[in-house]
Amino acid sequence: MTKRFSLAQRLNLVIALCSLLYLSACSKPVTEFHETVFTMGTLVEVTIVGEDELLAEQAYIAILDDFNYMHNTWHPWQRNALQRINSLLQTGAPFSLAPSILPLIEKSQVLSEQSQGLFNPAIGQLIKLWGFHQDNLDDVFGPPEDSEIQTFLKTLPRMSDIKIKNLSMSGTNTNIQLDFGGFAKGVAVDATIEHLQEFGIKNAIINAGGDLRAIGQHGDRPWRIGIRDPRMDDVIASVDIKGDESVFTSGDYERFFETDGKRYHHIIDPRTGYPANKTRSVTVIHSNAATADAAATALFIAGPEQWQEIARSMGIKYVMLIADNGDIHMNPAMAERIQFVTEQKNIMLSQTL
Amino acid sequence: MTNPGLQSIFTLADKILFLFCSILISYCYYFFWQSTPAAYAIIKSPHQDTYRIDLQTSQTHQVKGALGTSTIEVTQGQVRFTASACQNKLCIKSGWHQHNGAVAACLPNRVSIQLASTHSETSYDAINF
Numbered sequence: 001m002t003k004r005f006s007l008a009q010r011l012n013l014v015i016a017l018c019s020l021l022y023l024s025a026c027s028k029p030v031t032e033f034h035e036t037v038f039t040m041g042t043l044v045e046v047t048i049v050g051e052d053e054l055l056a057e058q059a060y061i062a063i064l065d066d067f068n069y070m071h072n073t074w075h076p077w078q079r080n081a082l083q084r085i086n087s088l089l090q091t092g093a094p095f096s097l098a099p100s101i102l103p104l105i106e107k108s109q110v111l112s113e114q115s116q117g118l119f120n121p122a123i124g125q126l127i128k129l130w131g132f133h134q135d136n137l138d139d140v141f142g143p144p145e146d147s148e149i150q151t152f153l154k155t156l157p158r159m160s161d162i163k164i165k166n167l168s169m170s171g172t173n174t175n176i177q178l179d180f181g182g183f184a185k186g187v188a189v190d191a192t193i194e195h196l197q198e199f200g201i202k203n204a205i206i207n208a209g210g211d212l213r214a215i216g217q218h219g220d221r222p223w224r225i226g227i228r229d230p231r232m233d234d235v236i237a238s239v240d241i242k243g244d245e246s247v248f249t250s251g252d253y254e255r256f257f258e259t260d261g262k263r264y265h266h267i268i269d270p271r272t273g274y275p276a277n278k279t280r281s282v283t284v285i286h287s288n289a290a291t292a293d294a295a296a297t298a299l300f301i302a303g304p305e306q307w308q309e310i311a312r313s314m315g316i317k318y319v320m321l322i323a324d325n326g327d328i329h330m331n332p333a334m335a336e337r338i339q340f341v342t343e344q345k346n347i348m349l350s351q352t353l
Numbered sequence: 354m355t356n357p358g359l360q361s362i363f364t365l366a367d368k369i370l371f372l373f374c375s376i377l378i379s380y381c382y383y384f385f386w387q388s389t390p391a392a393y394a395i396i397k398s399p400h401q402d403t404y405r406i407d408l409q410t411s412q413t414h415q416v417k418g419a420l421g422t423s424t425i426e427v428t429q430g431q432v433r434f435t436a437s438a439c440q441n442k443l444c445i446k447s448g449w450h451q452h453n454g455a456v457a458a459c460l461p462n463r464v465s466i467q468l469a470s471t472h473s474e475t476s477y478d479a480i481n482f
Binding site for chain 1: 433440449454460461477479481482
């Protein structure tokens with residue numbers, strides 16, 4: 001029996017064809033504003049899509065001022081407002097609140113407590129002892145003496161040692177030296193994203209040296225973020241972001257020096273006084289960049305055994321931790337979102353956070 | 354030998370339509386759904402105008418930065434710093450870069466390399482590290 005396609009079947013084929021054309025049309029390029037600038041001690045990329053170019057330019061110029069102000073005010077080893085606060089905290093006497101530093105102190109006090117002290121910006125003296133209070137780490141010739149570290153740990157300063165009462169604050173530990181390090185970057189990303197939103201911008205990414213917050217989406221699709229492998233010159237995985245989320249990674253490859261063939265990186269465990277050594281990198285996704293930043297540091301220090309406990313207490317829902325032995329630890333919610341570039345056989349799924 | 358059943362089912366117009374759909378799907382897959390490598394890099398420095406370099410042409414560039422000269426090498430779609438006036442040499446240690454959306458920089462020398470593609474829809478919008 002001879003059978004030919006009916007008119008309806010042919011129409012279906014034409015509809016399928018039109019659908020394909022429609023899909024292609026969805027991928028049309030959207031207007032994109034992209035600029036990079038050196039500020040906050042790193043390279044900051046600003047991407048704005050789907051907006052008028054003049055508006056994007058105006059918003060970009062406005063947030064450049066924000067970045068420069070925050071960089072100058074919060075830099076950990078330059079003469080600025082933070083240095084003045086550090087000097088006053090060490091006296092133990094009450095002094096007037098510093099409006100430019102207060103938001104960082106208050107937010108980091110909460111995050112430090114939630115992280116059980118693993119995120120601790122009060123240990124600036126210890127960071128300095130390790131030689132990380134300078135741009136050029138070639139001048140660091142080795143780790144500090146163990147006795148110096150142990151002496152510091154005997155009176156380990158904590159964020160709770162800063163007391164805020166009415167319009168004044170004071171320190172109760174003479175070893176307090178605030179160093180907001182990468183946390184300042186998270187706060188700066190939050191502040192500048194909010195400033196972009198005040199301009200009416202709905203779709204943007206601010207990427208400060210690899211740590212970013214993305215709002216909205218890229219045209220008709222989510223933002224696509226690549227996550228770099230901590231040991232290879234390549235991307236290990238990607239994650240899609242839609243809405244408003246931050247992706248922050250702490251890694252042992254960011255700032256370090258090497259002595260006698262051993263690498264000493266900048267993420268110091270406040271419990272031991274030494275660089276945390278059980279983790280290569282931690283990637284955190286969270287709605288707030290400052291929280292993501294603090295959590296990435298705390299979970300890096302927590303390591304493969306304790307990260308789940310700290311993530312729960314900090315309210316973090318998406319974590320990927322690459323351990324020193326190369327094992328990839330993550331929670332099920334993160335596993336659902338992340339797409340590895342190549343198959344990974346050493347994935348350790350945790351309980352739900 | 355062709356299948357007589359198929360010959361009787363499909364008209365010439367059906368066959369042309371199927372062929373056209375196959376070509377269209379291949380086209381869409383190649384240009385819209387595949388991840389493509391970066392095609393070019395945008396070089397920025399405080400002492401030179403911003404410019405593009407083709408990543409498919411092996412070449413070496415000397416870029417004048419805030420401290421001195423940075424040397425950038427391109428080969429087989431990848432780019433890297435091979436020398437720089439900075440002291441830490443972190444830019445050199447960061448190795449090769451080849452993905453759309455990746456950015457490499459020598460912070461002290463204020464020289465940056467931003468990788469991009471003509472097919473921006475298939476690239477990473479940012480690289481987290």
